[in-house]
Amino acid sequence: MASRAAMMQALLLAALAVGSARAQLHEKFYSESCPSVEAIVRKELVSALSTTPNLAAALLRMHFHDCFVRGCDGSVLLDSANKTAEKDAVPNQTLRGFGFVDRVKAAVEKACPDTVSCADVLAILARDSVWLTKGPFWEVPLGRRDGSVSISNETDQLPPPTANFTVLTQLFAAKNLDAKDLVVLSAGHTIGISHCFSFTDRLFNFTGKVNPTDIDPTLDTEYMAKLRGKCRSLNDNTTVVEMDPGSFKTFDLDYFTVVAKRRGLFHSDGALLTNDFTRAYVQRHAGGAFKEEFFADFAASMVKMGNADVLTGSQGEIRKKCSVPNH
Ligand code: HEM
Ligand SMILES: *[C@@H]1O[C@H](CO)[C@@H](O)[C@H](O)[C@H]1NC(C)=O
Ligand SMILES: *[C@@H]1O[C@H](CO)[C@@H](O)[C@H](O)[C@H]1NC(C)=O
Ligand SMILES: *[C@@H]1O[C@H](CO)[C@@H](O)[C@H](O)[C@H]1NC(C)=O
Ligand SMILES: *[C@@H]1O[C@H](CO)[C@@H](O)[C@H](O)[C@H]1NC(C)=O
Ligand SMILES: *[C@@H]1O[C@H](CO)[C@@H](O)[C@H](O)[C@H]1NC(C)=O
Ligand SMILES: CC(=O)N[C@H]1CO[C@H](CO)[C@@H](O)[C@@H]1O
Numbered sequence: 001m002a003s004r005a006a007m008m009q010a011l012l013l014a015a016l017a018v019g020s021a022r023a024q025l026h027e028k029f030y031s032e033s034c035p036s037v038e039a040i041v042r043k044e045l046v047s048a049l050s051t052t053p054n055l056a057a058a059l060l061r062m063h064f065h066d067c068f069v070r071g072c073d074g075s076v077l078l079d080s081a082n083k084t085a086e087k088d089a090v091p092n093q094t095l096r097g098f099g100f101v102d103r104v105k106a107a108v109e110k111a112c113p114d115t116v117s118c119a120d121v122l123a124i125l126a127r128d129s130v131w132l133t134k135g136p137f138w139e140v141p142l143g144r145r146d147g148s149v150s151i152s153n154e155t156d157q158l159p160p161p162t163a164n165f166t167v168l169t170q171l172f173a174a175k176n177l178d179a180k181d182l183v184v185l186s187a188g189h190t191i192g193i194s195h196c197f198s199f200t201d202r203l204f205n206f207t208g209k210v211n212p213t214d215i216d217p218t219l220d221t222e223y224m225a226k227l228r229g230k231c232r233s234l235n236d237n238t239t240v241v242e243m244d245p246g247s248f249k250t251f252d253l254d255y256f257t258v259v260a261k262r263r264g265l266f267h268s269d270g271a272l273l274t275n276d277f278t279r280a281y282v283q284r285h286a287g288g289a290f291k292e293e294f295f296a297d298f299a300a301s302m303v304k305m306g307n308a309d310v311l312t313g314s315q316g317e318i319r320k321k322c323s324v325p326n327h
Helices: 002-022 037-050 053-069 099-110 118-132 152-156 166-173 179-190 221-231 256-259 267-274 276-286 292-303
Strands: 193-195 239-242
Touching: 037 053, 037 099, 037 118, 053 118, 053 179, 099 118, 118 292, 152 221, 166 179, 166 267, 179 256, 179 267, 179 276, 179 292, 256 267, 256 276, 267 276
Parallel strands: none
Antiparallel strands: 193 239
């Protein structure tokens, strides 16, 4: 029979485990330990965007990829000597800005050594990237800790651009995100670019026949012709296109206008029209008349996504360099 002391200890450990699992992120987490962190991150980003404005989109996407694989724990930033990390997987081959994140972290380390996690730096960068491209501002809950594991094939938790509505909602539900979060966060595609190969299946090989008539019937035909003018073949892996043509550097509501016209770039964008709820949301926001409402929704969904499976308390570590675990 277990001794009373051992039982008490087991109970205590269980309580601690529950406590840490429930530990909350907090907007003022660094207010004592590193009050300048947000100012430092902002300064670095403003300076980088002045020469490389399209970095904003890359950083927003990077935070999304971080949160969807092992939670928002900075695992997307880790290098692996044998090329088996998340960043080595296909969906990450088009991520950009790793060197910049490392530089921002170095600046933060200089002011507050061993205090701010890479996962939090990335969350702040994503918020500032949206805000500095004229999108909403929100307070970012902080206090994430960094993981030390990054596994290439776990990126299968990321939604592929070919996904239909069923697959999208399943992958989002796995991160505690619902259909509203899906349609709201998809509007992140109002900024940034895509490589042709992320959607050329819709132009040349939608059902596996590999011929110019094998097209995605849900894509607007005029837009399809335009895209074919840019992406000349199925395997074009160098050409990039603007996801929200004409305003791809501005965080606005054009994404919904584009999707409503069946001009969403990915099959996954178009799939938002195949469900009553998400289609109604797209149609309500096409034209951009309810900007404040969408901005508030986007902020709320970003905070929700930023909570995905976070490490807190004594879990994980505060990485010194974002590309390598401390030990
Ligand atoms: C709903 C499922 C999603 C799918 C299937 C998807 C897929 C993709 C793909 C294929 C690209 C282009 C990559 C390339 O070829 O260069 C891309 C770019 C991008 N995605 Fe998503 N995405 C999704 C959700 C999100 C979310 C939730 C966000 C953020 C809130 C986001 C933000 C971005 C941004 C900003 C870019 C542009 C990146 C750049 O300019 O480098 N995406 N996405
Ligand atoms: C790659 O390296 C990691 C540690 O850095 C190790 O855990 C993993 O087993 C290695 N994978 C292969 C396929 O060698
Ligand atoms: C992922 O890769 C590891 C080895 O690196 C393997 O053990 C595991 O089965 C793989 N998982 C999937 C889902 O492919
Ligand atoms: C959605 O895609 C999945 C995976 O490709 C497929 O199994 C499923 O049948 C599709 N669902 C619909 C409604 O098309
Ligand atoms: C065409 O699509 C099919 C499945 O839809 C895929 O298996 C095949 O690899 C694609 N062909 C090329 C050349 O990409
Ligand atoms: C891009 O395509 C070229 C030619 O098809 C190929 O040699 C190259 O390896 C591809 N690059 C990537 C990153 O897939
Ligand atoms: C940014 C980055 O690290 N991209 C890598 C993605 O994975 C491929 C290999 O699959 C690498 O070649 C890229 O460097």
